[in-house]
Amino acid sequence: MFKTHLTTVAGLCFCATGALAEVPVLTVYTYDSFVTDWGPGPAIEAAFEAECACDLQFVGNGDGAALLARVRLEGPRTDADIVLGLDTSLIAEARQTGVFTDHGVETVFDLPIAWDDQQFLPYDWGYFAFVGNAGADAPKTIAELAVSDIKIVIQDPRSSTPGLGLLMWVQAAYPDDSQAIWEALADNIVTVTPGWSEAYGLFLEGEADAVLSYTTSPAYHIYAEEDETKTAWAFSDGHYMQVEVAAKLASSDQPELADQFMAFIVSDGFQSVIPRTNWMYPVVVSDAGLPDEFQGLTTPEKSLLFAPAEAASIRDAALEEWRAALSQ
Known part of the structure; x- marks a missing residue:
């Protein structure tokens, strides 16, 4: 009986381990301040994981320009599924690497400029x-x-x-x-x-x-x-x-999950976090508008x-x- 009990426990452990192993992982390269306790990362991770049944892993890598250097170096072998933290000054150079693919997201942006880039999706400005x-x-x-x-x-x-x-x-x-x-x-x-x-x-x-x-x-x-x-x-x-953007890697081994996250970027679950964590303007403003502390700021x-x-x-x-x- 003791042996049977051990066998059952072992079986349960194996099943649990197998279940954990099947949870898909989405890897997002971003800049260091995004993943701090006071940055957007933790809240966005919790909100997206509640929808995706996945493990969202943010990987901090210095600042925005350093992200592009890393992805260029790693090329198609990169572990990243998405890069989040490039901006308009880096888009042309990023496009030339050939490692990014279309995001497929369609929405109306609350931006002071027109935006129709099919590879680079804005998330704040x-x-x-x-x-x-x-x-x-x-x-x-x-x-x-x-x-x-x-x-x-x-x-x-x-x-x-x-x-x-x-x-x-x-x-x-x-x-x-x-x-x-x-x-x-x-x-x-x-x-x-x-x-x-x-x-x-x-x-x-x-x-x-x-x-x-x-x-x-x-x-x-x-x-x-x-x-x-x-x-x-x-x-x-x-x-x-500055308009900050995210882009999907063509080499992603989780393409459907990456598409889901790209769509999540323009949802309220992501955009509502931006003002009071990244301290930037969201690209899609909620019906509630901007927080009170954004009123009266310097306007160029x-x-x-x-x-x-x-x-x-x-x-x-x-x-x-x-x-x-x-x-x-």
Whole structure:
């Protein structure tokens, strides 16, 4: 009888193990801040797993530009089913890799620009801005910042989408004077970090007067800390827009599950999480609208954005200007 009992238990264990092994796994490469406890990842994982009967695994990999570098290196052998965290400045380069396929999602976006890309699906958007302390004598343009004594922290454009966004911002606002702007900005820069999280942390620790971030960043402090001392500086020469996107890998071994997640991205289960975790604007606004802390944020008078192909065409030259200015 004792032997029979052991056999039964062993059988149950085998069945349970077999059942667990059959749970499909969906792997999503994204940036580090997305998967933190305070980021969107945990809530989105729980919401999607409640629908999919699957194991959704987010894999953090530095910042947005680093994601593309990893996927390009891994190619069709990548473990990723979806990459989430590229943006408009990287779309053309990402498309050239040939590793992505159509997402098949159709919806109406709440975006300030038209969107019809069949491979890259937007999930949030915002405007880059320098965030500083309220009450400080804030500059009114990038050029004014560059000739000031204000100390800033920025991100590396080779690994970070905000860092690359600043390169595009300078090019869009000062197409004929971008090199001079970078030469003037060089002595304002305290340090260059690999990603957004490190840079914002240094600013909060008082290591700089301002940090490259987003017009929506102060909403976090208002909501989470009841702190209204952080503000996004409004620049009259414009603010560069960022649209963050997700894309499905053609090599995915879970294509139907990947399609389900891509459709989930534009659902309320995903979009409602974005404002108070990623602190960006959702691409599909719910009937309830945006949270209260998003009211009264800095709204750019002038919006700047290169089309993906144009951003790709000027990236190398812009990066060389940046390198040369910071190496002096």
